[in-house]
Amino acid sequence: MKIIVCINHVPDTEAKIKxxxxxxxxxxxxxxxxxxxxxxxxxxxxxxxxxxxxxxTLAISLGGDVHKETLRKAxxxxxxxxxxxxxxxxRDSDSIGRALAEExxxxxxxxxxxxxxxxxxxxxxxxxxxxxxxxxxxxTCVVKLDAQEKSFVCERxxxxxxxxxxxxxxxxxxxxxxxxxxxYPSLKGIxxxxxxxxxxxxxxxxxxxxEVVAMSKPPAKQAGKIVGxxxxxxxxxxxxxxxxxxxx
Amino acid sequence: MKILAFAExxxxxxxxxxxxxxxxxxxxxxQLGMEVIAVVVGDSVSGIAGELGAYGAGRILTVQDxxxxxxxxxxxxxxxxxxxxxxxxxxxxxPASQMGKDLAPRLGAKLxxxxxxxxxxxxxxxxxxxxxxxxxxxxxxxxxxxxxxVKIFTLRPNVFTASPVNGAASSVExxxxxxxxxxxxxxxxxxxxxxxxxxxxxxxxIVSGGRGMKGPEHFxxxxxxxxxxxxxxxxxxxxxxxxxxxxxxxxxQTGKTVSPSLYLACGISGxxxxxxxxxxxxxxxxxxxxxxxxxxxIADYGIVGDVxxxxxxxxxELKKTLGK
Numbered sequence: 001m002k003i004i005v006c007i008n009h010v011p012d013t014e015a016k017i018k019x020x021x022x023x024x025x026x027x028x029x030x031x032x033x034x035x036x037x038x039x040x041x042x043x044x045x046x047x048x049x050x051x052x053x054x055x056x057t058l059a060i061s062l063g064g065d066v067h068k069e070t071l072r073k074a075x076x077x078x079x080x081x082x083x084x085x086x087x088x089x090x091r092d093s094d095s096i097g098r099a100l101a102e103e104x105x106x107x108x109x110x111x112x113x114x115x116x117x118x119x120x121x122x123x124x125x126x127x128x129x130x131x132x133x134x135x136x137x138x139x140t141c142v143v144k145l146d147a148q149e150k151s152f153v154c155e156r157x158x159x160x161x162x163x164x165x166x167x168x169x170x171x172x173x174x175x176x177x178x179x180x181x182x183x184y185p186s187l188k189g190i191x192x193x194x195x196x197x198x199x200x201x202x203x204x205x206x207x208x209x210x211e212v213v214a215m216s217k218p219p220a221k222q223a224g225k226i227v228g229x230x231x232x233x234x235x236x237x238x239x240x241x242x243x244x245x246x247x248x
Numbered sequence: 249m250k251i252l253a254f255a256e257x258x259x260x261x262x263x264x265x266x267x268x269x270x271x272x273x274x275x276x277x278x279q280l281g282m283e284v285i286a287v288v289v290g291d292s293v294s295g296i297a298g299e300l301g302a303y304g305a306g307r308i309l310t311v312q313d314x315x316x317x318x319x320x321x322x323x324x325x326x327x328x329x330x331x332x333x334x335x336x337x338x339x340x341x342x343p344a345s346q347m348g349k350d351l352a353p354r355l356g357a358k359l360x361x362x363x364x365x366x367x368x369x370x371x372x373x374x375x376x377x378x379x380x381x382x383x384x385x386x387x388x389x390x391x392x393x394x395x396x397x398v399k400i401f402t403l404r405p406n407v408f409t410a411s412p413v414n415g416a417a418s419s420v421e422x423x424x425x426x427x428x429x430x431x432x433x434x435x436x437x438x439x440x441x442x443x444x445x446x447x448x449x450x451x452x453x454i455v456s457g458g459r460g461m462k463g464p465e466h467f468x469x470x471x472x473x474x475x476x477x478x479x480x481x482x483x484x485x486x487x488x489x490x491x492x493x494x495x496x497x498x499x500x501q502t503g504k505t506v507s508p509s510l511y512l513a514c515g516i517s518g519x520x521x522x523x524x525x526x527x528x529x530x531x532x533x534x535x536x537x538x539x540x541x542x543x544x545x546i547a548d549y550g551i552v553g554d555v556x557x558x559x560x561x562x563x564x565e566l567k568k569t570l571g572k
Binding site: 026168233 | 527
């Protein structure tokens with residue numbers, strides 16, 4: 001089974017976000033980056049598929065040189081090969097999707113895995129874009145995966161339950177928390193990853209279809225009203241919710 | 249030019265987001281001088297399609313096929329793209345639900361259309377639609393415009409209003425789209441429904457518990473309060489990671505994003521990852537014994553107190569007020 005896992009390098013969840021001087025991007029100074037958390041489930045799923053069916057695993061990331069750090073993490077966890085589509089310029093999701101699809105299509109994989117969302121822009125567009133461009137089936141937000149040679153039976157999270165989906169290979173899967181417990185890289189894995197080569201290629205450029213008009217800090221919220229400091233405040237809180245906020 | 253509104257239904261019942269999306273389309277249509285067409289896809293939907301008229305759909309198109317009873321990403325995308333081409337739609341609105349988020353990029357790729365995802369506001373400036381939403385877990389806001397001829401927007405559920413107007417004129421038309429077996433390469437075969445309380449992404453009231461609940465055995469306090477309010481139970485990442493609650497209740501950057509009208513955070517300190525998932529709630533109430541907890545900075549109302557005393561009192565008061 002030929003397995004590709006697409007991963008992203010994102011500001012860590014504790015990062016303080018400042019708007020850049022252009023008013024359209026963030027100020028990258030002083031920000032620590034990490035592998036997008038959902039991508040760990042995708043890497044783990046890729047490794048388990050390889051363990052079950054044999055074959056090969058490849059991690060792909062599109063971005064600047066710093067993305068090598070995230071690719072090395074995938075290698076350390078056990079992915080065999082890594083490819084950096086090196087491009088630091090801002091791209092919209094459509095353009096990233098087309099560039100990834102271009103590379104992926106040429107490799108003719110059986111399975112392409114993504115994390116459910118990249119936690120920077122969280123638009124959840126790439127799995128569907130890539131699936132459509134490479135002509136694959138897809139299942140997003142997968143929490144359970146029963147993999148067979150020709151088709152996967154997945155459970156995907158929907159509002160108030162799970163949808164059981166059968167997908168014929170080739171398939172694009174996006175992984176949700178709960179699918180698996182990602183393994184920790186072994187010391188041997190970490191040492192080995194340092195010396196493994198990361199292939200680099202320039203991705204194709206595409207016109208952007210979504211233009212950023214402005215980026216801003218969210219409006220500061222007014223600090224609210226402290227209704228009381230013990231259980232006796234419950235009655236007043238209920239009155240406020242009922243009469244002032246009118247939410248109950 | 250026309251605006252297409254995808255009205256999501258499951259099991260022959262519209263999702264609330266179907267009305268929100270239709271009404272948002274109606275508003276945009278008014279501002280841009282565009283006709284609004286609602287599209288309903290499923291097995292047996294002609295009976296409910298007319299409900300969309302009250303939310304502003306002049307024309308309602310239904311595509312019925314027994315094979316469309318359960319959702320299929322490939323077949324649904326083909327159907328909607330085909331209708332969009334036939335109708336020469338310039339704008340397509342979908343809910344940012346599990347179905348809409350799954351469909352939007354496939355439609356984008358099929359129609360060479362840019363997608364503005366998970367919008368929390370749409371504004372018209374000249375002939376442009378400017379869409380806004382939070383990014384970086386709510387630490388920043390972004391405004392975008394789609395520059396392709398066909399523009400797709402997904403709207404965050406519970407944010408846009410849906411208020412019916414009786415007596416609006418509308419017509420329902422049945423359409424057909426040819427579907428081959430190959431169009432169902434991914435297809436749902438069943439749905440496992442979680443029994444009981446509503447899902448956090450759809451609930452208008454959420455009662456969430458965090459570390460301050462001190463253990464899974466105390467979550468009955470949260471559940472009882474949620475049940476009195478007819479609301480959903482939510483959880484912070486810490487308690488999900490600790491195995492106290494299932495991950496489908498997790499609210500936050502690595503959980504679900506919610507916008508209920510009332511969000512009660514109980515024993516939740518308000519880590520930035522949590523706030524990311526719930527800051528667009530209309531009214532936020534915090535109960536926490538630490539007066540310096542960051543949750544109080546975004547709460548509309550707060551009680552600085554012990555959850556084990558405050559929650560039972562709150563439940564009792566609500567029962568009185570709501571007559572239960």
